[in-house]
């Protein structure tokens with residue numbers, strides 16, 4: 193399986209990092225060794241002094257596809273999770289300055305924290321729009337540090353799937369991280385991170 197991630201998908205987050213708003217989704221991929229599950233602790237890697245949390249809604253691909261038309265994209269997922277795209281911001285800044293790929297900053301071991309999946313229908317119980325207007329947030333040590341709503345995405349989940357599948361064949365079990373809202377910031381040893389999606393606690397783990 194692969195972990196496909198979308199960058200710069202929320203306007204307020206683009207502003208906080210002084211990035212340009214992209215015309216097409218910004219795509220990068222993490223290897224399967226990036227997965228962190230089951231509320232296991234996240235260990236800050238030695239090579240970074242500035243690892244940021246990016247809370248993101250994640251969908252799981254349920255059938256194979258490529259060149260998926262926009263109108264059919266919704267048939268390719270029916271479960272959703274909440275995750276954190278951990279980012280070594282200091283490393284990423286150095287790479288960006290040199291125009292180099294972001295992999296070392298984004299794809300390192302355990303950089304893709306992910307909750308258990310829930311059926312999309314659980315979101316529809318909260319709001320009729322379901323995945324298209326789902327509220328989510330991240331608490332750090334009991335304080336809300338990021339909150340967003342999927343209705344703020346520049347490219348919604350279906351548009352992401354249609355676009356990504358022009359370049360990468362999607363397979364059953366692939367994950368798509370759909371971008372982070374504003375409020376990203378550094379984590380430090382001892383922090384407790386709790387994520388909420390549509391009012392439901394999705395993950396709760398510590399940083400070491």
Ligand code: ZN
Pocket residue numbers: 197198199246248277369371372
């Ligand atoms: Zn991200």
